[in-house]
Amino acid sequence: MDTQSFIQSGLLEAYVLGQCSAEERAQVERMAAEHVEVRAELDSIEASLEGYAAAHAVQPPDWVKASIMKRIELEKPDLSPPNVPMPIPSKFPLRLFQFLAFVLAAACSFLFLRQKEMGHENQELRLKSDSLYQVLIACNQEAQKPDPIAELVCDPATQHILVSDGKGISTIVYYNARLKRMAYDPYNIPTPKLGSHYQFWAIVDGNPVSMGMKAANMCESLRTVENAIAFAISEEDKPEGNPAPSKVLAIGNAG
Template sequence: MKDIKAYIESGILELYVLGDVSAEEKLQVQEMVSKHPEVKAELDAIETSLENYAAANAVDPSEKVRDRVLNSMLINLGDDRIFPGQTTREKDNVAALPARPSNFYKYAFAACLALLLVSIAVLVGMYDSLQESKMRLVALQLDNQQFSKRVNLMDLQLGVFRDSTFRFIKLKGTPKTPASVMTIAWSSVKRKVMIDMADLKLPENDKNHQYQLWAIVNGKPVDLGVFDAASARADTADMKEMKPVAAPQAFAVTLEKRGGSANPTMEEMVVISNI
């Protein structure tokens, strides 16, 4: 049941209704609908909701679109010579019959044309409305994903602050970068190391370099992973988890080539703190 719920919440059913799935995904949705009543019920609900939304937000086609369709149809009408004003008369010894007006056919054709134009206008309006609804749905899905990510990050940060096993250590700048400062949360029980990206104040690194966190264990540097200072500006609620460490005596950060280094470049050390 948990897998079915996850499948429904994945957004695939909304994309299926909008026709924005591959052939393989379409077959997969149809198979899930045939096997699971709850999936079918959700699909029916989505279709009904989208139809109601389209009906409530239906708009008339723009003047430009309507004029373009009308001009295209009228060009192909031809002139009035396709509607003869009178019937031809037989000349082979047949008595001439009085000419009958053909206005009925003209009016009938004009009525059919008018009905066709109205139908085209309605279809154009429905298409525009459906496209707008599709774009709004995609935008809402993206907003929902970003919101969920933000909530998860805040939950993680709050969990760290509430966990009494975590100890917060402030690393201060070296003579190379005296204004630099950052905060690390370290749990000796869980052996976890978290960087508080919201409190990260380091010079922004370029695309060829990254900052590397080190733990000093028994006098030797231990790699705890790399990070970018630029990511601190992207999301102020982020707590970045690094590699675990059991019993460090100090933490330090150096600027290394992108991807990190096996050993720290001491002259590129930017912050350090003893525990």
């Protein structure tokens, strides 16, 4: 067993509380003598237990003290003359010792269980921290990935094709013949009215070719279409679109 597993096994806490076997005590003492980190953890547990006991020491109520003193007075040995039979020795000291031993054992058990609970809580916190750390790493890696649309827009060879109705509705198509890449930007287009949807088109050889349904608030890459002479956006009544434009809202020439 490696030192970290030994430290987390609970034997050190049991050793401090006096609840381990002779074999376990010998194992703890041997590991503490051989490994500095085990000795440091054992010292830390002992110091924590002493600190907890000092911090949570409770002064017994006055009525407890009065009850004990009264019991002592009642059970005092009879000091009558020698010819009188000696009184039976009181069992009060033994009972008091048994009571104190029970209280001490209960306190030790509570401390041991509390130590175990704290160990489980710390382990859960470590697992949550590790999980959050992995999420942060993934987010950082994702943030460091190059944005393909940003690269396309910034390329000097990319064409910016305005698709507009001349009255306020306008979108932009980014087209790079060298990279054979295209992107769609809903530059200035209102949210479609209820029940309506936007469909984007490329005009190739005089025929409309569907480029898919488009949102009014999201840039996205487009599949590349060669020999397009114009682009258009239409308003459709079906979420999946139509084979041909129903109502063309804006159009822009590619050349």
